[in-house]
Structure formats: C-alpha cells, structure tokens
Amino acid sequence: MKVLTAGDGFVTTKVLTEALSGADGLEGGAVEVSSIQSNWPNEPYSDFSGVREAFGDEDELIEALTGVDVAISHTYPFSERVIASSPDLKLITITRGGPVNVDIEAATRHGVVVSNAPGRNAVATAEHSIAMIMAAARQIAQRDAEVKAGDWRSDYYNYDQVGPEIAGSTVGLCGYGNVGGKVARALAAMGAHVIVFDPWVDPNALEPGMELAEDLDSLLERASILTLHQRLTKDTELMIGAEQIAKLPDQAIVVNCARGGLLDYDAVADGLDSGKLFAAAFDALPEEPLPEGHRLFSTPRVTMTPHLGGASKQAAELAGRIGAADIARFVRGERPEHLMNPEVYEAGNLRAK
Template sequence: MKPKVFVTRKLPIEIIEKIKEVCDVSMWEEEEIPVPRNVLESQIQEVDGLFCLLTETIDKSLLDKAKNLKIISNMAVGYNNIDVEAATQRKIMVTNTPGVLTETTADLTFALLLATARRLIEASEYLRQGKWKTWSPMQLIGQDVFGATLGIIGMGRIGEAVARRAKGFDMKVLYYNRNRKPKAEQSLGVEYADLPELLQTSDFVCILTPYTPETRNLIGEKELKLMKKTAVLINTARGGIVDEEALFQALKKGEIWGAGLDVFEKEPVPVDHPLLTLPNVVALPHIGSASKKTRLRMANIAAENLIQGLQGKTPNNLVNPGIY
C-alpha cells in the first residue's frame, strides 16, 4: 500500500506526478486561497506525509491529531511556521528547501532597494495619473545607490549574494551577524560592524537574517532612531523581525527616508495596514523567490525530501536530526 500524502496547495502537474509514483496524493486545489484549518486538521489525521507552505501553521495542537505522520516537507527555506520541537518529540521529520532561492531572492532584494531609493513605483503612478506636466529639477528626487554604504543584517547565503551585487555599485558593505564571517570579509571585502554602528552609518539597511525568537522585533523604535534621516530600510526576510508600528511612526515622522518591504508580520497584509498608506513605502506580496525556475526547483526539492522520508531514508534537507 502506498503512503498517503496531503499537499496543501495546487502544484505543477509534473511535481504531483513525481509524488504519485510513490504515494497516494490528496491536494487542496485552490491556488490563491490557503487550505482552511478544518481541512488541514481532517487530512492530517490520516496521512503519512504532509507537503506544506509557509502559509500553514503546523503547531502542537495540529500535530496532536496526526496518527501516522512521518514527515512534514516545507516548501521554503524558513520553517518558523512549524513547531519543530513538537515534531521532533513525535519523531516526525521536518525538511526545508535551502540554497535553491539564494540568487533569486538576492535579485529581488536589490531590485527592491533600487525601486525604493529611486521612487520607481511612486514615479510610475505619478505618470499614469496624468500628474507629469513638465521636467522639474527637484521632481521625484530619490537617493543615490552608487557609492553608498549598505548594511546587511544577516550574512548568510543571501546576504553574501546581495553583497556581491552591491560591489557592482561600488558600495561600501557593512554586515552584522551572530558570528563573524572571515571568508566573506576576505572574498567580498565586507566589514563587520555591531548593530548600532551599522544602523548609524548605513545609507541602506537590508534585513536578511532568519526569523527566530532572538530576532523578533530586532529592529524597533530604538534601532530606527539610530538610522540616518536619509536611510532606507529593506526587509526581504520575515515580517516579525521589524516592529511594524515603530517603522510606521519612523517613516511618518521622517526619522528614516523610506522602506522597501517584501514581508509582513501578518500575511497577506491587510489592505488598510498603516504602512500601505505611506508614499515612502514600496510594498510587495512576498515574492522574493518568485521566478518560475526557482519555484519549480523548490517544489522539486520538497517532493524529493517527502519521498525520501516516506521510503525510510534520511532526507537530504532534514531540519531536525534529533528525531534519530
């Protein structure tokens, strides 16, 4: 008998066919609507494997309903949507898809930095609304990127990839990380700084650190007040790393110049969210890894993790080896 699997979002047919070679598959067919909690609770009681996204909260109360669950394959690098400790206690494997989205997310991070610095979204709307009457010396002026100082919070794979792009713009790159990265300092010419120094001296601050209890609200009122009034904050990591109310107040009061956000604490972000009312915020719907090639690779890796776990093998991307 094939193991049973539930997939929490509609996937490309080639990925589903790959899983079906080994498993009996049930799938939530909606592309735009997350699987309802009651459906997830019903499915998890029966299945051996779960293929899920960041949009699903896999907590202790859900895992308590799982009778046969052996593996949770998360189609994401992060896995803060899963109670890994609770899964480990139940000997349930948790896997992720690291490495695959590094360059794509770095592209989006730098694109967001440029769009915010040069007010591209605001300028496009200005034109489309018929407001452009003439060229004017101080019209829609932004911030220079070339030759500016970039501060990167979190020098992992994506942080290093962003640093490489910054060097093409002749930027000075500072970084703050839990551990220093001597190899990155040597190969990329980046300089380590503690967090206050980085915030005080950077023209652009990019948040690329994982979301953990230690990094929750890492950037709050105190940290924002350290930044330059001309500074731009970019977040393509996780929404909860930034105190959104503090960021709103800092932007509204002119304590910092602008922000580019691909992530929010609550997603999808409500359309009446205060940050969306500000002209100096460029907001995106969590599209950091959204290229066709990357998303297919993520889905393929997540499928491989799932199959390996259900075949009794140790998956390539096991998050919780403590189950053994």
C-alpha cells in the first residue's frame, strides 16, 4: 500500500515518516512511503476551494497522490478537486483535531474515509493557557519590556497596581474538554477554586472541589479569572461580550487561548480602558494577524501571542503517532479509531482496493 506524507514545517515529513515506521504493523517497509513538504508556517495558511486553514499547492498535491492509497498531512488542502483527481486515494489522515482542510462532504461522496488526531496538542495548549493566565496576572511581558528599555518602576508594588495570586482566586472555566480539563486540574492544584461552565460535561467528570455552574451568568458573577476553552460553533460565537463582561467582578482577568470568535475584543478593550478589567491575555485573536493600528496594540495590560498555544515538539510527534496508528489499523483491515465520516467505512463504500 502506498502512503504519502504531506508535511510542513511543524508536522514535518520526517516526523510523519518516523511515526509510520514505528506503528504496529507498518515496521520494516510494510508500506511504500513518498513525501512532499510545504513552507507552512513560514507562509500563512488561507481558506480556499471549499477548505479552511490550509496551505499547499493543489496541483502539487494531485501529482504527489498519483497511485497513492493513503495520505497523512497536517495542512495540505484536500479539496473536492484534489479528491476527485486522486482515484486511488482511500484514506486521508489529518494530524490536527479539526480537519478543516479537508472537504469531508466531497470525501464521503467519493468513498474516501477521513480521520483526525483529537487531543494531539491538548497538553501544549493547556500549558500555554496557564502561562498566559499567570502572565496576565503578573504582567510579565509588560514588565520585561520596560526593564529591557531601562525603565525600572518600583511603583508597581503599590496595592492598586499588583495583580492576584492564582491560589485563592475563583477561576471561571468555559469548556471542560481535552484542554479545559487539563487547565482546570492544574489551576485547582495551585489552589484556585474552579467553576466550570460546559453544558455537555458529565458532573462526575469534575475533580473533587471543582464546581459545575448552572449557567454562564452564575459563573461570570464569581469569576475573578475567566478562561475560555470552548469550541467555536454557532452557539458559542461571541459568547463573551459587553453584557457578560459587565457581570464579572471588578478587576477580573479575561484569557482566550481557544478561538477568536468566542470573544468580543472591543468589549474587553472597553473593560480594560475603563478599569473594569485588570488584564487580558490572548493566543487567539479577532484577526490573524492583527492589522496595523488595531486597537489591541494600544490597549493597556494586554498580553498576546500569535496563536501558537499548541506548538510543541511533543504535540507534533503525538499528532504523527495518532495518525500513523489509524493508518496501521486501515492497512490491517481494521476500522480506524478517529473517523470523521465513519458511515463510509461502516457501509463498505470505500473506493475499490
């Protein structure tokens, strides 16, 4: 069986090839592997041809897929055109939680199964979220920039200037999934009281001492630190706006390391400008990258990183291993674990082997 590793600068072809060679049943040349690699993330991805957050040339991908049964990739665009032009392709494995760079409807029509890699960057994103909470509370990035500029300000020791400790704070956490659960457990271990809002969570899944909020408002009224970990859906879009920020205690901190669409950033900026909020930290932004002159650049007490919460060596390697394990199952004639269109596999509608 022929497998194409379509890598990029994060989940590289080397990472993917090594993952395949270590998967149960794929050792010792059990599959024939070919490779291409794109220049992402040194060039930004985009939305095109019915797929999102993709990078790579469709023609290059179509040529590379000639005679290929299985493709494993992170960001290449598996559009309707690519899938229709690759008649031997039976399985597309995407090494990210949301395979938005695949036209799944087109894959389903053409009898191609699609798998993903849920949880591959959960640890990295959780660690980054905790770091951003602490950076916002202690204004680490701002003080670092001032000290390096020769500005040593001991007036930040004044009571009205200092931020809160995590221990003893009430943290409102929206979304108790792979990332949110890890953040909640870490903050609870640091001594925070964690309140969770997640309509889908099993209350028994919460750690002892955590509290499940009846609704979002009851969480907001008590959360001195608000951290977002929801998926972006039509129900969660702009779930935090001016009305919700007004319900937070004075001098609260708002952190978003999930998706930019969850939050009204102008409302947060208004809260910071007015003194309602103490600080904010974002790894997910309303536009990526932010355009020159955007309001957030001049809003006080904002810490930002360029949507790299999930970027760690371990995350890339785990993504490769999760994908390779599903490919190994497929090669052995077994059902891949992480299917996005299981009806294709279960109905036996795959392209002829």
